[in-house]
Amino acid sequence: xxxxxxxxxxxxxxxxxxxxxxxxxxxxxxxxxxxxxxxxxxxxxxxxxxxxxxxxxxxxxxxxxxxxxxxxxxxxxxxxxxxxxxxxxxxxxxxxxxxxxxxxxxxxxxxxxxxxxxxxxxxxxxxxxxxxxxxxxxxxxxxxxxxxxxxxxxxxxxxxxxxxxxxxxxxxxxxxxxxxxxxxxxxxxxxxxxxxxxxxxxxxxxxxxxxxxxxxxx
Amino acid sequence: xxxxxxxxxxxxxxxxxxxxxxxxxxxxxxxxxxxxxxxxxxxxxxxxxxxxxxxxxxxxxxxxxxxxxxxxxxxxxxxxxxxxxxxxxxxxxxxxxxxxxxxxxxxxxxxxxxxxxxxxxxxxxxxxxxxxxxxxxxxxxxxxxxxxxxxxxxxxxxxxxxxxxxxxxxxxxxxxxxxxxxxxxxxxxxxxxxxxxxxxxxxxxxxxxxxxxxxxxx
Numbered sequence: 001x002x003x004x005x006x007x008x009x010x011x012x013x014x015x016x017x018x019x020x021x022x023x024x025x026x027x028x029x030x031x032x033x034x035x036x037x038x039x040x041x042x043x044x045x046x047x048x049x050x051x052x053x054x055x056x057x058x059x060x061x062x063x064x065x066x067x068x069x070x071x072x073x074x075x076x077x078x079x080x081x082x083x084x085x086x087x088x089x090x091x092x093x094x095x096x097x098x099x100x101x102x103x104x105x106x107x108x109x110x111x112x113x114x115x116x117x118x119x120x121x122x123x124x125x126x127x128x129x130x131x132x133x134x135x136x137x138x139x140x141x142x143x144x145x146x147x148x149x150x151x152x153x154x155x156x157x158x159x160x161x162x163x164x165x166x167x168x169x170x171x172x173x174x175x176x177x178x179x180x181x182x183x184x185x186x187x188x189x190x191x192x193x194x195x196x197x198x199x200x201x202x203x204x205x206x207x208x209x210x211x212x213x214x215x216x217x218x
Numbered sequence: 219x220x221x222x223x224x225x226x227x228x229x230x231x232x233x234x235x236x237x238x239x240x241x242x243x244x245x246x247x248x249x250x251x252x253x254x255x256x257x258x259x260x261x262x263x264x265x266x267x268x269x270x271x272x273x274x275x276x277x278x279x280x281x282x283x284x285x286x287x288x289x290x291x292x293x294x295x296x297x298x299x300x301x302x303x304x305x306x307x308x309x310x311x312x313x314x315x316x317x318x319x320x321x322x323x324x325x326x327x328x329x330x331x332x333x334x335x336x337x338x339x340x341x342x343x344x345x346x347x348x349x350x351x352x353x354x355x356x357x358x359x360x361x362x363x364x365x366x367x368x369x370x371x372x373x374x375x376x377x378x379x380x381x382x383x384x385x386x387x388x389x390x391x392x393x394x395x396x397x398x399x400x401x402x403x404x405x406x407x408x409x410x411x412x413x414x415x416x417x418x419x420x421x422x423x424x425x426x427x428x429x430x431x432x433x434x435x436x
């Protein structure tokens with residue numbers, strides 16, 4: 001196992017700790033090489049039984065982005081109803097939850113549960129490991145984007161069937177994420193939901209148990 | 219948004235492309251600082267609505283590791299039955315699918331779907347985003363482990379209720395992964411399932427579509 005240099009190691013940790021979920025983008029397109037690196041990084045994620053259940057639909061056309069932004073906004077308005085009469089009502093309406101129309105590129109990342117046959121090694125026991133593999137691919141994309149100086153936002157505000165209709169995705173394929181990519185001039189140093197006082201980062205030590213559930217670490 | 223130096227950027231890509239799923243470990247314990255960095259990296263993963271649904275149960279005691287290894291082996295034998303009379307029958311029996319007993323540390327990573335209340339931002343639309351968040355945390359652990367020169371293996375061969383019983387995990391909490399961590403003297407340069415001729419890496423370009431599902435990129 002190769003050892004990273006101290007500076008290489010620092011690069012890994014910078015990407016992990018400074019990665020943010022971004023909703024504000026500049027219109028400048030992504031350099032081709034950066035996009036390839038981001039996609040290759042996704043494809044080098046771990047996958048259960050090496051099933052590689054992912055596909056990537058690249059969307060840069062304005063009409064399609066507008067259609068996606070529209071169904072995301074419908075879902076945002078639908079969720080607003082659930083926050084009515086709570087202390088989060090106004091806060092929610094102020095949150096910007098997607099940057100699909102501004103970002104030069106949106107990638108719909110999908111999961112194909114039928115990939116690699118009927119008995120995928122490890123997925124027989126925990127079927128959702130297909131989607132977990134795709135999530136690892138998305139996290140790789142995020143860290144690669146950070147390394148390229150490119151901002152990324154993950155949108156999960158939509159009804160999957162709306163996305164299937166717009167992008168002509170077959171019914172058995174799961175559109176698990178809409179990913180916006182682009183440059184930004186607004187890169188916060190903390191999570192936007194923390195800045196907007198929506199949630200706080202929990203204390204890590206309280207999330208760690210020793211030997212069995214509930215047993216404090218020290 | 220800070221720019222990484224070329225060497226820092228190289229560190230990110232080395233971790234992403236050279237990360238492997240390991241099943242063979244040396245008994246040497248992990249340095250405390252490396253473990254803290256790995257756990258902090260997990261905790262800095264993205265999470266839907268910033269819900270941070272993860273917990274980490276650290277297991278270094280031999281008896282508990284033996285119990286976990288036993289239920290994993292039961293599941294391995296059960297799966298072997300599904301490969302009977304196929305061309306993968308013998309190949310499967312030769313695969314080493316876990317290194318829980320050798321590795322000095324196993325971390326059970328869990329997902330708490332009740333974390334952060336009834337209407338988690340973004341999870342109202344796609345409920346499985348809780349588990350997808352935990353998967354991003356696991357991928358961060360993997361890349362941080364690589365940066366620390368530590369090998370990691372993700373085991374998903376078990377019945378969740380067996381793990382709940384052994385680790386006293388409440389019924390509503392999902393033990394989504396058993397993660398083994400340790401040093402190794404056997405670090406392959408390709409995925410072990412590729413080396414064992416179980417699956418091959420797919421051609422990335424065929425997994426990428428342009429504008430809509432099924433539309434080839436070029």
